[in-house]
Amino acid sequence: MKKLLLFLAALVLATPAFASVGAVNQNQSGSEGIATDMLYNCPSGTQLSWNNSQFYLNCGNLMNAGTAGGGLTSLATIDTGIPTSYDIVKKAISNLGTATDTLANGVPGQMLTINITTVTGSGTWVVTPTTRTGFGSITFNTANQTVVLLYLNNTNGWIIHSVYGSTLPTITQAN
Amino acid sequence: MFTVQLYRRLHRQIKDWGRENKTSRPFSMKPYTALSIAFLAGLCLLPPIDFFVRNPMNDKWFWMICVAGFFGILTLFIKTNWFLRIIAVGGFINCFFSCAPYLSFSAYVLLVIACYFYIIASRIENWTLIINCIKSILILNGIIMVMQITGHDHLLNFGVGSILPQSDTGAVRVGIIGQHMQMASFSVILTSLLVHSSPFFLAFPVIVSYLGHSSWGLVASFAGVITYLFYKSWKIALGTIIILSLIASVFIIKEGKIDAFFGNGGRYATWKRTIELSNEHPIVGWGIGTFKSVFPAISGLKCIPYGEAHNCWLQFAFEIGYLGMALWILMFFILGLRLFLVGGYSLLAGLVMIAVDMIGHFPTRIINCVPLLILFAAYSTAELRKYERTAE
Numbered sequence: 001m002k003k004l005l006l007f008l009a010a011l012v013l014a015t016p017a018f019a020s021v022g023a024v025n026q027n028q029s030g031s032e033g034i035a036t037d038m039l040y041n042c043p044s045g046t047q048l049s050w051n052n053s054q055f056y057l058n059c060g061n062l063m064n065a066g067t068a069g070g071g072l073t074s075l076a077t078i079d080t081g082i083p084t085s086y087d088i089v090k091k092a093i094s095n096l097g098t099a100t101d102t103l104a105n106g107v108p109g110q111m112l113t114i115n116i117t118t119v120t121g122s123g124t125w126v127v128t129p130t131t132r133t134g135f136g137s138i139t140f141n142t143a144n145q146t147v148v149l150l151y152l153n154n155t156n157g158w159i160i161h162s163v164y165g166s167t168l169p170t171i172t173q174a175n
Numbered sequence: 176m177f178t179v180q181l182y183r184r185l186h187r188q189i190k191d192w193g194r195e196n197k198t199s200r201p202f203s204m205k206p207y208t209a210l211s212i213a214f215l216a217g218l219c220l221l222p223p224i225d226f227f228v229r230n231p232m233n234d235k236w237f238w239m240i241c242v243a244g245f246f247g248i249l250t251l252f253i254k255t256n257w258f259l260r261i262i263a264v265g266g267f268i269n270c271f272f273s274c275a276p277y278l279s280f281s282a283y284v285l286l287v288i289a290c291y292f293y294i295i296a297s298r299i300e301n302w303t304l305i306i307n308c309i310k311s312i313l314i315l316n317g318i319i320m321v322m323q324i325t326g327h328d329h330l331l332n333f334g335v336g337s338i339l340p341q342s343d344t345g346a347v348r349v350g351i352i353g354q355h356m357q358m359a360s361f362s363v364i365l366t367s368l369l370v371h372s373s374p375f376f377l378a379f380p381v382i383v384s385y386l387g388h389s390s391w392g393l394v395a396s397f398a399g400v401i402t403y404l405f406y407k408s409w410k411i412a413l414g415t416i417i418i419l420s421l422i423a424s425v426f427i428i429k430e431g432k433i434d435a436f437f438g439n440g441g442r443y444a445t446w447k448r449t450i451e452l453s454n455e456h457p458i459v460g461w462g463i464g465t466f467k468s469v470f471p472a473i474s475g476l477k478c479i480p481y482g483e484a485h486n487c488w489l490q491f492a493f494e495i496g497y498l499g500m501a502l503w504i505l506m507f508f509i510l511g512l513r514l515f516l517v518g519g520y521s522l523l524a525g526l527v528m529i530a531v532d533m534i535g536h537f538p539t540r541i542i543n544c545v546p547l548l549i550l551f552a553a554y555s556t557a558e559l560r561k562y563e564r565t566a567e
Contacts, residue, residue: 109275109276109277134475150275152472152473161275161468162468
């Protein structure tokens with residue numbers, strides 16, 4: 001009984017924190033036993049496939065406190081502004097010289113993956129987070145370049161968790 | 176009648192099948208021993224390969240974490256050490272307060288696997304097989320290092336030069352681990368389990384540390400030697416302290432380790448910054464498994480990115496707060512005290528070696544060392560039980 005009480009006490013303590021982490025929701029209609037309060041910011045979306053997994057557009061705010069599976073979005077070449085309500089952002093770079101974008105603040109603990117799908121000609125894309133630590137900006141110029149960012153807190157902002165690519169993106173140092 | 180006799184014979188055979196014996200015949204081991212050996216061989220012999228495991232995406236991750244959380248909580252109902260229960264349940268709760276929950280929860284899965292490895296290892300009855308496995312790992316590493324020194328290693332180095340400091344360039348590898356400092360740390364942890372068999376094994380980490388230019392490996396080995404000798408004769412131990420201190424000092428000065436320690440990119444700056452950042456989250460830390468990603472980004476150090484604090488104790492403070500660090504210190508202290516009280520000096524020497532190594536290296540973050548550390552804890556507990564039974 002003591003152990004059970006200890007466990008329950010721990011669970012109660014963890015509940016507020018757990019709420020901030022949230023839960024995955026693949027069910028767009030919410031008809032298969034998923035509670036209504038789990039369907040936060042999850043209207044009917046477009047299903048996408050990536051890495052043999054399925055994601056739903058605009059289905060992930062609850063997921064943003066640092067978990068995968070919060071959704072994927074593809075930015076068209078003309079799109080500006082990186083949405084932070086997804087886990088994965090895919091971007092096609094156009095042949096219009098250097099495009100620049102800012103990345104707004106996220107949710108503490110959030111991880112965001114930026115992946116370059118295609119690059120036309122000699123186009124480059126420079127991403128500068130509003131709040132960041134350890135770097136200034138990231139310049140993408142090759143297909144399949146990937147950067148995983150972690151939003152630590154509102155003081156440190158975004159930090160670089162990992163960088164992938166046969167040619168790594170250029171990361172400028174912090175001022 | 177014949178059927179009854181056959182049944183009895185079969186029944187006896189099945190009962191004997193799992194019984195371990197001192198002769199260590201192949202396949203005469205119990206499942207706990209077999210599992211431990213598989214875990215040990217699989218991880219301790221992991222070469223420096225890029226072991227990239229893609230994190231599962233989508234809801235599979237949630238399922239994995241929930242299962243890990245379940246097994247963590249289940250430790251409350253399994254007969255095992257209370258510290259392990261605190262680690263298994265506390266680790267899960269700590270993830271909710273992490274600055275990077277995704278990283279912490281992912282790390283928690285490995286933590287739970289480690290906890291269950293301890294539970295399995297603590298049920299081993301005959302340690303002869305395990306100790307023989309550890310001796311085999313030591314001999315295997317010894318053979319490979321000799322081949323590397325003589326330029327005959329066509330397994331890891333393909334005959335490239337000697338094993339000395341160039342190893343950091345990646346061209347030349349040291350031992351199976353492939354990095355001179357990590358190899359020195361590995362040799363210290365490996366030997367900590369073997370001092371109980373023979374004190375002569377203490378020569379192995381000394382040689383490896385010398386060849387790998389690792390002063391901290393040398394200091395940890397010497398700490399083990401001195402602890403061991405203190406039980407034999409304190410006069411000899413005092414004399415040895417003076418001699419070994421002189422040797423260590425000459426080695427440290429000759430290798431320029433003091434400049435390296437205080438210079439740019441040295442341990443001093445890293446430790447100082449680790450403490451400063453730990454002070455920002457003194458109770459729960461930044462979250463388990465976050466150091467590697469968070470520290471290089473926010474430390475502001477203009478040097479090679481430190482993925483580990485090169486001090487396990489401080490890394491505990493950073494990741495799980497000062498409370499967590501205190502828990503680990505308490506665990507070591509209680510184990511050391513119990514070994515001291517029953518006169519288990521060879522294991523105490525091993526424990527001192529591990530504790531000292533953890534000040535300058537990061538064995539808790541080297542995958543090859545982790546199973547050995549867990550086995551050391553299980554072995555010490557088993558030996559303590561034996562001592563206590565004998566005393567009764």
